[in-house]
Amino acid sequence: MKNLSRDTLDFLSTDKQLFIGNEWTRAAGDEVFETVNPADGEVLCRVSLAGAFDVDSAVNAARTAYTDTVRGMSPGKRAALMHRLAELIKRDAAIFAEIECLDNGKPYKRALADVKAAIAHLQYYAGWADKIEASQIPVNDPSVLVYTRREALGVAALIVPWNFPLVMAIWKLAPALACGNCCILKPAQQTPLSAIYLAERVREAGFPSGMVQVLTGDGETGALLSHHHDINKVSFTGSTAVGKKILAASAASNLKKVSLELGGKSPNIIFGDADMKRVRESLVWACFFNSGQECTLGSRVYVEASRFDEVAEALAADARSLKMGPGLSNPDLGPLISAQQLERVRAYIRRGKDDATLLLGGEEPLEGLDDGYFVQPTVFAAHDQQAVIVQEEIFGPVVTLTPFSGEEELLAMANGTPYGLASAVWTQDISRAHRIAHDLQAGVVWINGYDMFHPAVPFGGYKESGIGREMGRSALDLYTQEKAVWVNL
Ligand code: NAP
Ligand code: MG
Numbered sequence: 001m002k003n004l005s006r007d008t009l010d011f012l013s014t015d016k017q018l019f020i021g022n023e024w025t026r027a028a029g030d031e032v033f034e035t036v037n038p039a040d041g042e043v044l045c046r047v048s049l050a051g052a053f054d055v056d057s058a059v060n061a062a063r064t065a066y067t068d069t070v071r072g073m074s075p076g077k078r079a080a081l082m083h084r085l086a087e088l089i090k091r092d093a094a095i096f097a098e099i100e101c102l103d104n105g106k107p108y109k110r111a112l113a114d115v116k117a118a119i120a121h122l123q124y125y126a127g128w129a130d131k132i133e134a135s136q137i138p139v140n141d142p143s144v145l146v147y148t149r150r151e152a153l154g155v156a157a158l159i160v161p162w163n164f165p166l167v168m169a170i171w172k173l174a175p176a177l178a179c180g181n182c183c184i185l186k187p188a189q190q191t192p193l194s195a196i197y198l199a200e201r202v203r204e205a206g207f208p209s210g211m212v213q214v215l216t217g218d219g220e221t222g223a224l225l226s227h228h229h230d231i232n233k234v235s236f237t238g239s240t241a242v243g244k245k246i247l248a249a250s251a252a253s254n255l256k257k258v259s260l261e262l263g264g265k266s267p268n269i270i271f272g273d274a275d276m277k278r279v280r281e282s283l284v285w286a287c288f289f290n291s292g293q294e295c296t297l298g299s300r301v302y303v304e305a306s307r308f309d310e311v312a313e314a315l316a317a318d319a320r321s322l323k324m325g326p327g328l329s330n331p332d333l334g335p336l337i338s339a340q341q342l343e344r345v346r347a348y349i350r351r352g353k354d355d356a357t358l359l360l361g362g363e364e365p366l367e368g369l370d371d372g373y374f375v376q377p378t379v380f381a382a383h384d385q386q387a388v389i390v391q392e393e394i395f396g397p398v399v400t401l402t403p404f405s406g407e408e409e410l411l412a413m414a415n416g417t418p419y420g421l422a423s424a425v426w427t428q429d430i431s432r433a434h435r436i437a438h439d440l441q442a443g444v445v446w447i448n449g450y451d452m453f454h455p456a457v458p459f460g461g462y463k464e465s466g467i468g469r470e471m472g473r474s475a476l477d478l479y480t481q482e483k484a485v486w487v488n489l
Pocket of ligand 2 (some may be wrong): 035036037102103191192
């Protein structure tokens with residue numbers, strides 16, 4: 001088991017507060033909640049819970065910062081602040097990873113990889129800060145000049161989930177700051193700690209008061225933000241159900257701009273001619289990465305009928321060999337995030353046993369890990385495409401395997417859920433690969449690979465998997481608005 005650093009132990013030794021106007025402050029109502037280590041259920045820290053008064057304070061501080069400082073800040077200065085923040089995260093990478101590993105449960109090496117991804121993302125968007133160009137538009141009248149400006153939106157609320165707490169925060173903060181917005185980050189109740197540690201680095205990096213704030217709290221804190229009349233934008237990642245509430249809150253308040261990264265039920269398609277060695281190296285991770293708590297999880301595996309048994313056996317063997325344990329013991333898979341999520345996943349497994357054939361796993365408690373929220377990798381063979389475990393996002397290490405014959409049948413099944421986030425196709429037939437890629441209703445298609453990401457490549461959902469594209473140039477559209485200026489010369 002990895003030992004914790006002195007810095008991490010010091011960080012965990014104090015109650016955590018809200019980060020408003022570059023100061024730490026208790027919640028006005030003095031409410032707190034506890035965050036626990038999902039590997040053993042132990043309380044890690046007590047954390048302030050932001051209520052209506054605190055949300056107003058943060059919005060006021062953000063609005064003042066935007067009007068007085070950030071609106072007039074040069075793009076070069078924004079880039080410099082972001083680069084400085086990236087350097088500080090790099091300096092403290094091990095502390096961030098330890099905190100994330102404890103609070104979320106993920107293996108330490110994966111937490112460290114998350115920190116590296118967050119740094120890369122910040123650096124990428126720091127590069128964009130002074131390259132957000134607009135246009136000059138010819139209108140067929142030499143006495144008229146028309147140009148456009150890309151302006152920041154103002155105050156943005158960033159509401160993030162618990163599965164990749166630091167990465168999700170940076171996915172939103174980086175483009176929002178590059179575009180010149182002031183931000184209020186609301187981490188998930190289950191994983192507030194890396195955002196709190198990040199806030200202290202924000203202050204150390206020299207960001208002006210009010211440009212980045214962190215409000216820890218619960219779903220009600222998120223709801224207060226999404227209903228607020230002086231917030232211009234909500235960027236949300238999480239469940240489709242809450243995403244719909246956020247859109248409704250925007251409609252009921254001030255029509256703030258909304259972007260949503262929601263759930264998925266992604267098809268991972270294996271044709272009979274695929275390079276099975278490469279499939280095998282990838283498949284077990286596409287199915288169980290992050291203990292299945294991943295929006296792009298390849299949770300529906302479709303295998304051409306001729307190779308079905310072979311793939312099912314290989315997946316079961318590889319999944320069986322995955323080591324589970326607390327994040328600090330550097331296992332392959334950590335626990336689920338909470339007792340509630342454990343119960344939810346177990347309920348899906350029970351349901352699956354009625355509607356499909358269990359090939360591996362199930363819900364028996366794991367020996368020696370019974371205090372944590374662990375679930376074994378679980379595989380079902382599923383023929384009924386309307387079965388609940390085929391249609392709904394489980395967000396745990398549970399996948400279905402289904403045989404197919406022919407492209408038409410395959411596409412009907414692959415596209416046959418309300419989701420459309422990610423997808424993959426494995427084949428050596430180049431024409432078929434692209435044909436299928438064109439017909440899949442998903443925001444990303446991986447050909448002969450899975451879960452490939454880069455800050456420069458847009459990511460987001462078709463259908464009920466979301467609105468808008470994060471990452472790449474596309475994310476600049478989420479955090480700016482266009483103004484046309486007409487000049488009668
Ligand atoms: P969730 O409820 O959608 O939570 C995501 C974020 O939204 C959290 O910060 C949450 O705060 C906040 N929130 C909750 N209710 C809100 C409301 N009414 N208005 C504004 N913000 C609100 O997700 P969850 O309960 O943690 O997980 C449930 C399911 O969501 C999972 O099983 C999975 O299917 C899906 N999920 C998807 C992703 C993804 O990346 N697409 C990530 C996580 C979860 P609190 O946590 O403090 O309540
Ligand atoms: Mg926790």
